[in-house]
Amino acid sequence: MDVFTKKRLAVASIVYWLLLFYIVAALIWWFIALEKQNHQTAAYKLSELKMDDPAFQTKYQAIVEARHLKDIQYLGEGGIFLIVILTASIFVYQAVRRQIRLQNQQENFMMAITHELKTPIAIAKLNLETLLKYSLPEEKKQKMLQATLQETNRLNTLASNILVSSQLEGGRYRITKEELELSDLVKTAINDFRNRFPDRQFHSEIEPEIDMDGDALLLQILVNNLIENAIKYSPKEGIITCKLTQKNRTILFQVLDEGAGIPDDEKKRVFEKFYRIGNETTRTTKGTGLGLYLCKKIVEDHHGHIRVTDNTPRGSNFMVSFTAKHAHEQ
Known part of the structure; x- marks a missing residue:
């Protein structure tokens, strides 16, 4: 404040x-x-x-x-x-x-959204203008195209978060639950992040054939937002770990990072709409305060629970639990 x-x-x-x-x-x-x-x-x-x-x-x-x-x-x-x-x-x-x-x-959100929109647009525009104006080596050209693609993905994620958040709050989004394999969804998301961020270290422990009833789009947004949050708040050399396990009828999805962690008095507030730790004028980490709020809303709409605990020895551990229709066979 x-x-x-x-x-x-x-x-x-x-x-x-x-x-x-x-x-x-x-x-x-x-x-x-x-x-x-x-x-x-x-x-x-x-x-x-x-x-x-x-x-x-x-x-x-x-x-x-x-x-x-x-x-x-x-x-x-x-x-x-x-x-x-x-x-x-x-x-x-x-x-x-x-x-x-x-x-x-809301004022912080407007400041953040302005920055979040202008930055990727400016980077993508500069990269494309450079590619059009100069004849660059293939390696550098691929690097600039990759950076442009990352910024475009950022814009796409931001637009999806705002749109879906608004629709869920207003009751305009019709949740379509169908039986899907959560293991494949999480694996696909992690592989996508590995391609988008080749310089980051990802570790995954995904049990196969974990099924649940859910909305594929919303669950994809949930997984992507939690992984992106870990990327934002982790040092570049830190390892981001994703775990998906099932014990009896309880499905547990975890995203662990090695960042600075979250103070105990902030752990519940990080899921509030627009809430972000720190001051918008001095904060250096990108974000709008919608990602974790949207995660909580999606989890609740799937009758699950989400919480954050401390990772060991440092960082945060976001834990999502769902109830499966059937017990998982090992």
């Missing part, structure tokens, strides 16, 4: 608490005033009673009971109003903080 947002949140918090204090103080003042009026009224009625009146005791008892009932009424009404005010104030305070935080994340 930047300095401007923190100041804005601080001002909103101060104004909010001052208004809440005023409302509670007014409620207490109202209660004291009514209690005082009730006791004064009862005292006046008692002073009007005559000792030689045969019904003195009955009238006295009625006035005292009426005063007592009024005390209970005012106390009950005041207590209910106080509970309602405090409950509503908590909800309003949390909603305002969420709104300010969401607005800040």
Whole structure:
């Protein structure tokens, strides 16, 4: 959260608490005033009673009971109003903080998406212009074409993430679940990344013939996003490990990296929409904050679970679990 947002949140918090204090103080003042009026009224009625009146005791008892009932009424009404005010104030305070935080994340998203769009377009344009203008050796030409292809894939992934995320949230994406071999899907994705990033080290442990019911496109996006996330946050010499195993009816897919890892207090928040660790103006890692959010949404739509733990000795371990239709035969 930047300095401007923190100041804005601080001002909103101060104004909010001052208004809440005023409302509670007014409620207490109202209660004291009514209690005082009730006791004064009862005292006046008692002073009007005559000792030689045969019904003195009955009238006295009625006035005292009426005063007592009024005390209970005012106390009950005041207590209910106080509970309602405090409950509503908590909800309003949390909603305002969420709104300010969401607005800040959306601003970060716009900054990130602008950078994510401009950078690959600029690189691809420069590479293509160079290839058209100069006659380059075949090796260098292939290297530039490979770089252009990588940037194009980045744009394609970004567009898919935004489109699918919007459709899933709006209920416009119709999930088509069919029986598919998850082992082949993961192997294909890893081989694709090996071709796209020949300078990175990939290690895979994929059990064969692991089947599940799911949407092939969404599961492909899930696998690709988790591997791309590992590439983003790992050093170039780090090993990215992908594991797919099944024990009884539980399918477990893991992507492990050797990056800096994720602090414990950030582990749940990384799956929030637009959320990214750090500040958008100083962050150097590419991304929009949609990838992991989309992963969580896809996993939940397949009735699975996703979480992140620490890798050993360093890095992160993203773990996705699904329930298979049948037990896996080893």
